Amino acid sequence: MPDNKEKYAKLQAAIEKHKGERGAVMPVLQEAMTIFGYVPQDVQEMIADGLGVTLSEVYGVSTFYSQFSLEPKGEHIIGVCLGTACYVKGSQKILDKLSEELKIEPGRTTADGLFSLNATRCLGACGLAPVMMIGEEVYGRLTPDQVPGILDKYRTAQ
Amino acid sequence: MELYRSHVLVCGGTGCSSSGSAKLIERFEDQLKEKGLDKEVKVVRTGCFGLCEAGPVVIVYPEGTFYSRVKVEDVDEIVSEHLLKGRKVQHLVYVDHKTHESSVQKSLSEIGFYKQQERVALRNCGVIDPENIDEYIAFDGYRALAKALTEMTPEQVIQEVLDSGLRGRGGAGFPTGKKWQFARASKAEHKYFVCNADEGDPGAFMDRSLLEGDPHAILEAMAIGGYAIGADEGWIYVRAEYPIAVKRLEKAIEQAHEYGLLGKNIFGTDFSFDIHIRLGAGAFVCGEETALMASIEGKRGEPRPKPPFPAVKGLFESPTNINNVETLGNIAQIILKGADWFKSIGIPTSTGTKVFALGGKINNTGLVEVPMGVKLRTIIEDIGGGIPNGKKFKAVQTGGPSGGCIPASLLDISVDYDSLTSVGAMMGSGGMIVMDEDNCMVDIARFFLDFTVDESCGKCTPCRIGTRRMLEILERITQGKGEEGDIEKLETLAENIKSSALCGLGQTAPNPVLSTIKFFRDEYEAHIKEKRCPAHHCQALLNYEITDACRGCTACARKCPVNAISGTVKQKHVIDTQKCIKCGNCMATCKFGAIIKK
Ligand SMILES: Cc1cc2nc3c(=O)[nH]c(=O)nc-3n(C[C@H](O)[C@H](O)[C@H](O)COP(=O)(O)O)c2cc1C
Numbered sequence: 001m002p003d004n005k006e007k008y009a010k011l012q013a014a015i016e017k018h019k020g021e022r023g024a025v026m027p028v029l030q031e032a033m034t035i036f037g038y039v040p041q042d043v044q045e046m047i048a049d050g051l052g053v054t055l056s057e058v059y060g061v062s063t064f065y066s067q068f069s070l071e072p073k074g075e076h077i078i079g080v081c082l083g084t085a086c087y088v089k090g091s092q093k094i095l096d097k098l099s100e101e102l103k104i105e106p107g108r109t110t111a112d113g114l115f116s117l118n119a120t121r122c123l124g125a126c127g128l129a130p131v132m133m134i135g136e137e138v139y140g141r142l143t144p145d146q147v148p149g150i151l152d153k154y155r156t157a158q
Numbered sequence: 159m160e161l162y163r164s165h166v167l168v169c170g171g172t173g174c175s176s177s178g179s180a181k182l183i184e185r186f187e188d189q190l191k192e193k194g195l196d197k198e199v200k201v202v203r204t205g206c207f208g209l210c211e212a213g214p215v216v217i218v219y220p221e222g223t224f225y226s227r228v229k230v231e232d233v234d235e236i237v238s239e240h241l242l243k244g245r246k247v248q249h250l251v252y253v254d255h256k257t258h259e260s261s262v263q264k265s266l267s268e269i270g271f272y273k274q275q276e277r278v279a280l281r282n283c284g285v286i287d288p289e290n291i292d293e294y295i296a297f298d299g300y301r302a303l304a305k306a307l308t309e310m311t312p313e314q315v316i317q318e319v320l321d322s323g324l325r326g327r328g329g330a331g332f333p334t335g336k337k338w339q340f341a342r343a344s345k346a347e348h349k350y351f352v353c354n355a356d357e358g359d360p361g362a363f364m365d366r367s368l369l370e371g372d373p374h375a376i377l378e379a380m381a382i383g384g385y386a387i388g389a390d391e392g393w394i395y396v397r398a399e400y401p402i403a404v405k406r407l408e409k410a411i412e413q414a415h416e417y418g419l420l421g422k423n424i425f426g427t428d429f430s431f432d433i434h435i436r437l438g439a440g441a442f443v444c445g446e447e448t449a450l451m452a453s454i455e456g457k458r459g460e461p462r463p464k465p466p467f468p469a470v471k472g473l474f475e476s477p478t479n480i481n482n483v484e485t486l487g488n489i490a491q492i493i494l495k496g497a498d499w500f501k502s503i504g505i506p507t508s509t510g511t512k513v514f515a516l517g518g519k520i521n522n523t524g525l526v527e528v529p530m531g532v533k534l535r536t537i538i539e540d541i542g543g544g545i546p547n548g549k550k551f552k553a554v555q556t557g558g559p560s561g562g563c564i565p566a567s568l569l570d571i572s573v574d575y576d577s578l579t580s581v582g583a584m585m586g587s588g589g590m591i592v593m594d595e596d597n598c599m600v601d602i603a604r605f606f607l608d609f610t611v612d613e614s615c616g617k618c619t620p621c622r623i624g625t626r627r628m629l630e631i632l633e634r635i636t637q638g639k640g641e642e643g644d645i646e647k648l649e650t651l652a653e654n655i656k657s658s659a660l661c662g663l664g665q666t667a668p669n670p671v672l673s674t675i676k677f678f679r680d681e682y683e684a685h686i687k688e689k690r691c692p693a694h695h696c697q698a699l700l701n702y703e704i705t706d707a708c709r710g711c712t713a714c715a716r717k718c719p720v721n722a723i724s725g726t727v728k729q730k731h732v733i734d735t736q737k738c739i740k741c742g743n744c745m746a747t748c749k750f751g752a753i754i755k756k
Pocket of ligand 1: 325327357444482
């Protein structure tokens, strides 16, 4: 796949850029996440080889931080804020509604690969609680009955 | 510099950006150009104004008119009425929740939300364009650094900070001057000055707003601190969830380099200082200083035992000083105005101000900065404007997952480090979440434990296993399966974890449980003994009932996902509690308020 070749070339460039830098594993993993959307084993192997560290060190880091995913994610990533301000204002109900609508548990991706559903940490937009994000878009002051309509926007955009 | 007759300040903080303030700026610029006003009126995207509840917020100077919840459609009216004809747009002006007074005749500082505040750390937030170093400089920016480097010895800088009584705003409240003394005393070739911008406390966004609204203030403070302790390199560790803050910091560092305010031989002295940014990757424990340093080193962010303290052996094995963002936000002002001025704010043991992120069940959600020692009641009732929807105040949670809940009976407590600790809560980093009668305190304790269990790094057993056991008990209780003796079990586990966990995360994790048991023991007992949730929150302990107010419209029966509601048209319906899954759809659907939770 030519598409993939390009991605690996980008990763190689990221490795070259950070090589020799102190603490390079995290920034390179972060770039790999942007390039691939997740960090499968071969990507981690390439990072380990490239930076001259062991695979177990890379794997140790990639599994420690919640930002790194070892599995591919859906096209639209939904994050429902479960920070305290959102929680006391009922964000659990928003998450439940999404779970019901998408027929998946939080942390999973729909079978069609369209949506991934996550419960996230505080997004720092507490003034708008309860809040969720779909991709970069922020939806605030939500009620559960707004959920289906919002999802439809992404479904019909296909 | 060009002169303008009016300035339109549009909030570019996270809250307002999320509700579309970028589109407002575009529209303002288009409209002003169209009306030929673009040489007379300047549009500025600022940092957070604090009153997120009213966002997106627009302020027009010189009048100081405060427009709230402004929509793109409203922009044309503000331009054609206010900016062209000088007539304020009455219906868009902010109305005080509590007094129902419009603020048309008032300037910003007279509005209830701002009246009792005192801005030191947030002084420039919402005032200057954070992406423009010239504006920061126009507001005394980098003057403190100049003063420190050219008129003071490092020891004098440390003495000033020590005399000011400034204590760390990151949670523990350790005197900042002392910390700098320790780091100065360590002899080494390289030292580091680290800024902790990890802000993991859920429901807190003080540091974020400061970074987004006034990034140069943090850079300036780091350079001053670097000079004081003898460091030549600074690191900012910032959450990946804060993209706007990261972007503005990067820009600020670049600008500071251009102006020679960072880099080699600053102000022609032999002091050189550089700052790097490192992004977190979503781990709460990385806010703990030893874990944070491990993370900057590119490792798993696991804490390690202290001593050795960072001042002796920190980042890359070198002496390191680490301070929180808000702590640093005070430094330049202390150097410029002096320790005595700073001490004149607040109370002797807690000097200066504290920024709080006020959220939850409160009218004016947002960011507030108050002198230490104000009454909690002032924050909740006067600044926060009280509880919405006529509900009753129940508790306020401070200190996040390490803190506790303060009940209504203690609302007159003074907000300072020691008073809050004395009632089992803590200052923490500044999250302040208000809860009303509908919030179940057992569930809140469960919520925080769920957080800690998820965020425990797993290195030490008390935290990894102990908090999980506590969570299991709390889950049982909220599901109506609580047993006699559970409260005592929780208390014993809590004490053991507190005394044996490796880092602050585990040592403080039981606090939310202990404080809710202390003040709301009756709620725990109602769950356990009577299988009842007094706040009507815990689903498993609820029953829905239809009252005589039912008109038999059948709306609820149609909405029920499990067909648990039966009845004939125009007659009172009934819910089969055996079938009911307690989703609450019926109650949300009923137009007559005929469905109640029991
Ligand atoms: C679990 C845990 C999380 C922490 N998170 C933060 C944080 O997000 N931000 C912060 O400034 N300090 C945090 N701290 C406190 C830091 O360890 C450290 O005390 C602080 O950065 C020192 O700065 P200060 O003296 O200026 O407050 C945390 C501590 C613990 C135990």
